[in-house]
């Protein structure tokens with residue numbers, strides 16, 4: 273299987289919505305919320321897509337969305353998942369690394385996220401990628417589960433450093 277990453281746009285809405293339904297067990301985004309993310313000026317979504325074989329439709333295997341803030345060197349990993357059938361083969365790590373790279377190229381120095389306290393796989397992945405625990409969020413999710421706030425300092429990319437140097 274050849275998996276490629278690319279930036280998502282409005283034509284991906286239906287497939288993204290289907291992926292959201294199977295990848296999360298709760299706190300899912302509605303179609304309307306996903307549409308908003310795809311069309312929001314300060315959000316970028318990367319999708320992982322199985323390029324498929326000739327003639328077969330491509331399939332979305334994962335996505336991650338970053339939110340930026342104007343005039344800020346901080347960004348937030350707002351949503352992130354991999355299709356259950358594609359988990360455990362490094363795609364989650366690949367997506368996060370690509371999102372980090374994208375954030376760095378835009379001059380972001382600090383990437384934050386929130387994760388369910390009972391989500392061992394995601395917590396382990398973030399920790400191994402260098403995110404550290406920053407804060408405890410009591411009763412944060414719709415079922416009452418607590419969350420962790422995590423953060424990672426990003427090294428400036430060559431492009432961003434050059435741009436800043438003028």
Ligand SMILES: CC(C)(COP(=O)(O)OP(=O)(O)OC[C@H]1O[C@@H](n2cnc3c(N)ncnc32)[C@H](O)[C@@H]1OP(=O)(O)O)[C@@H](O)C(=O)NCCC(=O)NCCS
Pocket residue numbers: 295296352353354355358359360361362363364365366386387388391393394396397400
């Ligand atoms: C979290 C998630 C995105 C990880 O995706 P993935 O493609 O399986 O991730 P990877 O294959 O890159 O694996 C990441 C790490 O977790 C480990 N891992 C994966 N599945 C695991 C499992 N079921 N149990 C234990 N460890 C597991 C891998 O060994 C890997 O470890 P490494 O970094 O040392 O190599 C995926 O499980 C998911 O979509 N979960 C539901 C949505 C979700 O929780 N999103 C995050 C919200 S904050």
